[in-house]
Amino acid sequence: AENRTFTMIKPDAVESGHIGAILEQISASGFKIVAMKLTQMTQHDAETFYAVHKERPFFGELVEFMTRGPIVAAILEKENAVEDFRTLIGATNPTDAADGTIRKKYAKNVGENAVHGSDSNENAKIEGDFHFAGREQF
Numbered sequence: 001a002e003n004r005t006f007t008m009i010k011p012d013a014v015e016s017g018h019i020g021a022i023l024e025q026i027s028a029s030g031f032k033i034v035a036m037k038l039t040q041m042t043q044h045d046a047e048t049f050y051a052v053h054k055e056r057p058f059f060g061e062l063v064e065f066m067t068r069g070p071i072v073a074a075i076l077e078k079e080n081a082v083e084d085f086r087t088l089i090g091a092t093n094p095t096d097a098a099d100g101t102i103r104k105k106y107a108k109n110v111g112e113n114a115v116h117g118s119d120s121n122e123n124a125k126i127e128g129d130f131h132f133a134g135r136e137q138f
């Protein structure tokens with residue numbers, strides 16, 4: 001749907017105790033949570049989810065990072081969700097992220113960057129369906 005996006009609070013932000021603050025900022029910004037769970041990706045999960053990046057030099061590091069501990073996976077609903085959520089999280093590299101964005105506040109570096117946000121409506125649907133069965137999407 002054009003009004004939904006998919007997010008993960010990544011292992012770095014979960015380890016650092018930022019789940020509550022990040023969910024608070026997401027809610028305060030007008031996003032409704034329509035699916036959510038604490039889960040841990042297996043190596044196979046991460047290699048599949050990030051298959052588009054498999055030729056990148058950082059692929060191994062990315063898979064290792066994303067599997068090292070629990071994440072919060074969620075589907076969010078809001079008008080213009082994909083674009084508005086990417087504005088809320090800020091640039092991939094926190095040094096480039098605008099003040100007040102989630103990555104500016106909580107990301108450690110370009111790899112350990114606290115949160116994921118889908119980059120298109122098509123990928124939002126694919127990524128949400130990767131993590132949630134239909135009956136888990138409200």
Ligand code: CMP
Pocket residue numbers: 053058061062092110111112113115116117
């Ligand atoms: P995200 O945009 O959510 O999905 C792809 C991820 O790859 C990105 O977040 C970062 O976590 C990671 N990534 C992107 N660029 C680099 C990089 N140069 N070095 C390490 N990890 C990266």
